[in-house]
């Protein structure tokens with residue numbers, strides 16, 4: 472058997488995209504994925520335009536509903552905001568992750584091993600792409616973000632008046648995200664502070680928000696309800712040059728999902744990770760990726776503050792709606808947070 476140059480642990484979006492990029496550059500990769508795709512995963516499933524652009528360069532763009540922006544709603548006040556450039560995608564994680572993993576498996580120099588948990592054998596370089604609860608955090612520890620939050624997600628049929636924007640409803644008990652998933656289905660996800668979490672949080676919000684009571688009157692779930700907690704992770708060191716270890720994707724830190732940026736961050740930093748692996752300059756990747764993560768985390772904290780209560784979110788949407796487009800520009804990587812809030 473030919474010896475690999477790089478061992479990638481985790482065949483989610485980050486690991487699969489990196490395997491494609493490395494394999495195409497002639498780097499021999501073993502890609503371990505403990506699950507067998509397609510598998511469901513708790514997620515808001517919105518891929519922001521800069522993630523779509525990065526994906527286009529690496530792998531092309533899969534069939535998935537396009538969205539042109541977001542619609543924010545709080546206490547009956549609503550603001551529509553389009554992306555400054557390009558469109559986002561709503562990627563059902565079972566289909567999207569399977570598509571990207573298949574592409575990696577078919578890339579020259581990639582030995583993809585689905586259904587194979589990583590057990591410790593390794594090549595010169597080891598890549599931790601095993602998500603926010605990475606086994607490699609024993610060596611490069613992460614800290615959980617505050618406030619502690621829980622995410623729930625599912626898909627439904629029969630939700631009425633789905634448009635071509637991701638809808639975000641702010642409520643005192645949590646936020647609710649709706650997006651078209653294709654084939655008449657919708658993604659429904661909720662994010663909650665620990666203190667306000669309830670297992671029926673999604674159905675509770677669907678009935679507590681007046682606009683949704685009618686629209687959701689005849690919905691039927693089409694996939695199981697999935698949960699994830701805690702959300703948001705800071706990792707201050709993401710490479711160990713001596714040990715030949717590098718973290719990518721959620722393992723390298725992930726903002727609160729209120730930014731909708733996790734997958735885009737993973738994909739937009741894939742090229743930089745591949746460059747570092749090929750050149751051996753792991754620090755260049757670490758600097759770039761940590762800076763991207765800091766911006767996303769600051770944006771997440773600001774968005775959480777602005778939407779702390781339904782009343783505050785409604786006040787922002789009504790009286791400070793001029794803030795919304797610059798914040799979207801930060802979310803899609805078009806401007807820094809400092810210039811957006813000047």
Ligand SMILES: Cc1cc2nc3c(=O)[nH]c(=O)nc-3n(C[C@H](O)[C@H](O)[C@H](O)COP(=O)(O)OP(=O)(O)OC[C@H]3O[C@@H](n4cnc5c(N)ncnc54)[C@H](O)[C@@H]3O)c2cc1C
Pocket residue numbers: 480481482483484485486503504505506512513514515516517518519587588589600601602603606621622623624660699702719720721722725728731732733734735737
């Ligand atoms: C509730 C919620 C909502 C979200 N909403 C959004 C959103 O709207 N938009 C967005 O962009 N992001 C969102 N995110 C974040 C997004 O899910 C992550 O950023 C993304 O999944 C990171 O991709 P990844 O490939 O790094 O990790 P993952 O997708 O977690 O993939 C890691 C893979 O590694 C595999 N693995 C783990 N351990 C091993 C092992 N020992 N051996 C082999 N394989 C292993 C797992 O099976 C998995 O397939 C959300 C997250 C949550 C929890």
